[in-house]
Amino acid sequence: MMSYTAWIISIGNELLIGKTVNTNAAWLARKLTLLGYDVRRIITVPDNEEDEVEVFRDAIRRGVRVVISTGGLGPTFDDRTSEYLAKALNRKYVINDDALRLVIETFKSRGLELTEPRLKQAKMPEGARPLPNPVGTAPGIWVEEGNTVIIALPGVPAEMMAYSRTTWSLNYVR
Amino acid sequence: MMSYTAWIISIGNELLIGKTVNTNAAWLARKLTLLGYDVRRIITVPDNEEDEVEVFRDAIRRGVRVVISTGGLGPTFDDRTSEYLAKALNRKYVINDDALRLVIETFKSRGLELTEPRLKQAKMPEGARPLPNPVGTAPGIWVEEGNTVIIALPGVPAEMMAYSRTTWSLNYVR
Numbered sequence: 001m002m003s004y005t006a007w008i009i010s011i012g013n014e015l016l017i018g019k020t021v022n023t024n025a026a027w028l029a030r031k032l033t034l035l036g037y038d039v040r041r042i043i044t045v046p047d048n049e050e051d052e053v054e055v056f057r058d059a060i061r062r063g064v065r066v067v068i069s070t071g072g073l074g075p076t077f078d079d080r081t082s083e084y085l086a087k088a089l090n091r092k093y094v095i096n097d098d099a100l101r102l103v104i105e106t107f108k109s110r111g112l113e114l115t116e117p118r119l120k121q122a123k124m125p126e127g128a129r130p131l132p133n134p135v136g137t138a139p140g141i142w143v144e145e146g147n148t149v150i151i152a153l154p155g156v157p158a159e160m161m162a163y164s165r166t167t168w169s170l171n172y173v174r
Numbered sequence: 175m176m177s178y179t180a181w182i183i184s185i186g187n188e189l190l191i192g193k194t195v196n197t198n199a200a201w202l203a204r205k206l207t208l209l210g211y212d213v214r215r216i217i218t219v220p221d222n223e224e225d226e227v228e229v230f231r232d233a234i235r236r237g238v239r240v241v242i243s244t245g246g247l248g249p250t251f252d253d254r255t256s257e258y259l260a261k262a263l264n265r266k267y268v269i270n271d272d273a274l275r276l277v278i279e280t281f282k283s284r285g286l287e288l289t290e291p292r293l294k295q296a297k298m299p300e301g302a303r304p305l306p307n308p309v310g311t312a313p314g315i316w317v318e319e320g321n322t323v324i325i326a327l328p329g330v331p332a333e334m335m336a337y338s339r340t341t342w343s344l345n346y347v348r
Contacts, residue, residue, distance in 0.1 A: 016213040018204025022196055025218075030192025039190040040225070044199075044216035051214070 004065040006037040009055055010044040011071035011081055012155055024070045024160050037066060047071070047078050049087065056088035056150065063147045071155030073138040075117040081152055082141060086125035089145055095122050099130035099139050106137050135162040178239040180211040183229055184218040185245035185255055186329055198244045198334050211240060221245070221252050223261065230262035230324065237321045245329030247312040249291040255326055256315060260299035263319050269296050273304035273313050280311050309336040 008028050014020040025042045032039050045051040052072070059067045072081030086093035100122040107114050121138045124130065131140030131151070136159040141152040153160045182202050188194040199216045206213050215233075219225040226246070233241045246255030260267035274296040281288050295312045298304065305314030305325070310333040315326040327334045 010216075015200070016203055016216065017207040018200045018202070018213075021200040022216075026189070026192045026195040028192070029190055033191040039192075040220065042184075042190065042196075042216075042218035046214065 004037050005063075006032045006039045006066045006068070007059050007064045008032075008039060008042045009059070009067060009069040010042065010155075011047060011052060011069055012044070013046050015044045016046055024155065024157055027157070027161060028068055028070070032066070032068070040064070047080070049080070049084050052081060052084040053088045056085055059150075060088070060145050060148050065148065067148060067150045069150070069152045070160050073121070073140070073152060073154045075115075075121060075137070077117070079138075082124050085141065085143070085150065085152060089125050089143065091125040091127060093123055094126050095119075096124040096128060096130055099124055102130055102132055102139050103137065106133070110137075112137075131163060133159055133162070135159045178211050179237075180206045180213045180240045180242070181233045181238045182206075182213060182216045183233070183241060183243040184216065184329075185221060185226060185243055186218070187220050189218045190220055198329065198331055201331070201335065202242055202244070206240070206242070214238070221254070223254070223258050226255060226258040227262045230259055233324075234262070234319050234322045239322065241322060241324045243324070243326045244334050247295070247314070247326060247328045249289075249295060249311070251291070253312075256298050259315065259317070259324065259326060263299050263317065265299040265301060267297055268300050269293075270298040270302060270304055273298055276304055276306055276313050277311065280307070284311075286311075305337060307333055307336070309333045 008025050010022055010025050015022050029039045043055055045055050069081060072079045083093050103122045104114060107118060124141050125143050128141050128143035131142055133139050136154055136156060138154050140163055143150050153163055182199050184196055184199050189196050203213045203216065217229055219229050243255060246253045257267050277296045278288060281292060298315050299317055302315050302317035305316055307313050310328055310330060312328050314337055317324050327337055
C-alpha cells in the first residue's frame, strides 16, 4: 500500500498565545492516519500574509499530497486564509459562483442579511471548489495544485468536524 | 519594549497520529506570551533525523530568539532529540560532565542501575548546558547558537512543566 503524506496547517493567533489548545489538529491527525495518510507536519502560523503564504508554498513545493488548513475563513477582517491561499497559488482571488450560491442560500435560510463581509466568504482562489458548510456560514475550499490537494476548513471545531461527515472525503484523494 | 520571537517545536509521532493532543505547546505558548515573547510558529515533527535537523536549522537560520522543543529526551532508542540537535548545530554529540553528574545523582537517589540507555541521557551537543529535571530522569538541554537560544525539554507534561519552576528562566534571554 502506498503511503500519502499530509500536512496540517493551523491558522490563528489564539493558538500561538496559548489561549486555545489545538484539538482540531489532533482530530484531523487521527482521521488522516486512520485513512492511511502519513502526517508529517502540524504547523501553527499567525493570521498574516507572509506566514500563511510561506507555509502553503512550502507544502506545495515539497509535493505533500494533502494539506488541510483550519482557521481564517470567517467574515471578519482578519479572516483572510482564502485570499492568502490565492496568493500562495499565484491565482486570482475571485467570487466563486458555486460558493456564492451556497453563501446566499445559507444566509437566506437563516434570515440574515447579505452584507459585504459575508459576501467575502464566496471569494476563493480561481479554480477552487467550495465545500458546503453544514454548520456555519463560511464554505470550505478545495483546490488542487500540481500533486497537492489543499483543503481549507473553518477553525471552529464543530464546523471543522462537520465537514468530514459530508463533503471532503479524503478517500477520493488517491 | 522589544519583542522577541519564539518557536515551539513539538517532537513525537504520537502527536502526528492524533493519539495525543498537544497541550505542551499551548502551555508553553501561554508562558512565552506572558513573558513578552512573540510565538511565531508551533511545529510538530516526527521522531526522525531528517525532520528534526531541518526544523532546528530553519529556526537558527531565521534568527529566532528562543526555540523550545519538547520530546525525544527519554532513555529509549527512539529518543534522539539531543543527537539530532547536535547534528543540526554541526557539533559533536558528547558526554556532558555536568549532565553526567545529574544523571548519576538521579539514578542513585532512586536506587536505579546506571545502564547504557540511561547514560545516553548525559550526552549532549558540545557546549550545551544541562537543565536539572526535577521530576523525571532526562536533563533538559540549553544551547546557544548565533542569536538563538535552544531549550530542549522532555515531552512528558509533568516534566516539561516542572522546568519552568526551576532552571530555565526565559527572563534571562534578553
